[in-house]
Amino acid sequence: MPELDPDGIAAALLAHYELLIGMRHLPRSRLKLPPHPIDENFARSQGLSDNVISLLKRLPYIDMSQPGHASTVIMYQTFPVDYTTLGGIWNSRDPLSLRISEADDEVPAYVNPWETLLAQAFREGENWMLDCCQYTSRGHRKGDAVEVIRQMTDSLRSLEYTPINISEIAPTPKQLPIAGLTAQDADYFLYAIKALYLDCGWPNNFRGEEFTARKTVLEREAANQMN
Incomplete structure (x- = not known):
């Protein structure tokens, strides 16, 4: 079982966002550094566990409220989730909420209380799903969460993929x-x-x-x- 390392996850995610800034894809003004005042009562009402809430306070986020928020795509058709907002918490419980497809609408895939989305797919994008009991990533990319984020950062640096506005x-x-x-x-x-x-x-x-x-x-x- 991977070591529980929420600070390592936060550091790896920050390194990914810093790379996006260095690539001139994101302005630094969009980066929101921890700690954050997460609305714990609302988060619990949406089914988030204490492990998840504790982690969310320590993560960096990308501000989606500024004009031109579509430029916050962090990889192809994939948006970061901002848990400092009630809307971010609400949408994060349904990984398919940004997809526009009749098939997707038939079976909403709500996440487990001990899981959380780091980023959410739009149409052909991919969800970053994090298990906050074992700190592993599931879905398209599986394994230790810190290592998965680092691999995605390496893929970005090598231009295996480039983040572009839809x-x-x-x-x-x-x-x-x-x-x-x-x-x-x-x-x-x-x-x-x-x-x-x-x-x-x-x-x-x-x-x-x-x-x-x-x-x-x-x-x-x-x-x-x-x-």
Whole structure:
């Protein structure tokens, strides 16, 4: 059984968010550092156990209340859950609440009292489900929670995946001969963002300001293709 390590989980999650900030995907102003005043009475009324509530007070969060909150996607079609808000607690008990599908609506998959969502899927995204009795991750990614988060951070750093706003995705695939990209990058915009990171020196010599300026142009082009 993995060692119970809530502080390790908080540190690993913070490192993931710091990487997103370093990649110019999130502004630092969205990062909310612990400790947090979780509404314990409401949390218990929604079925959260004391282990879960104790952990939630110690985690970093991404502020979803600021304008343009869609940019808080932390990986493809996956949103962080902010337990400092009543809405975050409410939605977290139903991993399928953000999915838009008749099949999903038929059987709501409410989580157990000792489990909690670190991030929630929208359509094709994935849920990060944490077991707060054993501090393991279940679902798509299984294993020790700290190690799972670190693996996801490594995948982000290596551009195995890139976090993009759902509304930024362009539907037209194109071929871009950039080293390090694979045929699995079918979506043009996702492919283009990966290429842009590499072209701007990611990860060792990243030119963040140049990346931000060029990404703005890509977003504008993607929006034009979708209209």
